Amino acid sequence: MQYWLFKTEPDAFSIDDLAAMPEQTEHWDGIRNYQARNFLRDQVKLGDQVFIYHSSCTDVGIVGLAKVVKEGYPDHSQFNPESKYYDPKSNPDNPRWYMVDVKLQQKFAKLLPLSAIKSDPEITELGLVKKGHRLSIMPVNEQEAIRLLARLTNQA
Structure with a gap:
């Protein structure tokens, strides 16, 4: 099992939106960065754990945990042509973009803010704390995932 951090803008799709979906499961679509696409297509696997991270909002940070329930497949x-994620250069025989399905595991009582993640001396490899790393899908190494989970479950 691997750990990932998936960013989402809560005004587009929030942890509450995921919680409201049938079976609290939804596809994670709209990724239009090749490196993030490669993660979804090639590395994100069934059963992997996903930290759900709200970005581009007032309170940025980790808000929940999900599990991958369907591995990468073409993003419909x-x-x-009616979708804002339409790509006229993409071909069904050789799709450019991929998505996975995730199922909500837990919505945390309190958000773990980016400032707390950045100030944690045990979190040094996560893309969020590195300058210039802005991917919407990023791997989280096991040690840092365990640290984040501990921080999230021990919040007052």
Whole structure:
């Protein structure tokens, strides 16, 4: 099992939106960065744990935990001209963009803010704390994932 951090803008799709989905499960679509796409297509696997991170909002940070319930498959929105994620250069025979399905595991009582993550001396490899790392999908090494989980479950 691996750990990942998936960023989402809560005004587009929040942890509460995931919680409201049937079976608290939804596809994670709209990724339009090749490195993040490669993670979804090649490395994110069934059963992997996903930290859900709210970004581009007032309170940025980790808000919940999900589990990958379906491995990478072509993102259907790339073929839909009505979708904001439409890609006219993508071909169904050789799709450009991929997505996975995630199921909510836990919504944390309190957000773990980016400032707390950055100030934690045991979190040094996570892309969030490195300058210039802005991917919407990023791996989390096991030691740092355990540290984040401990911080999230021990919040007052």
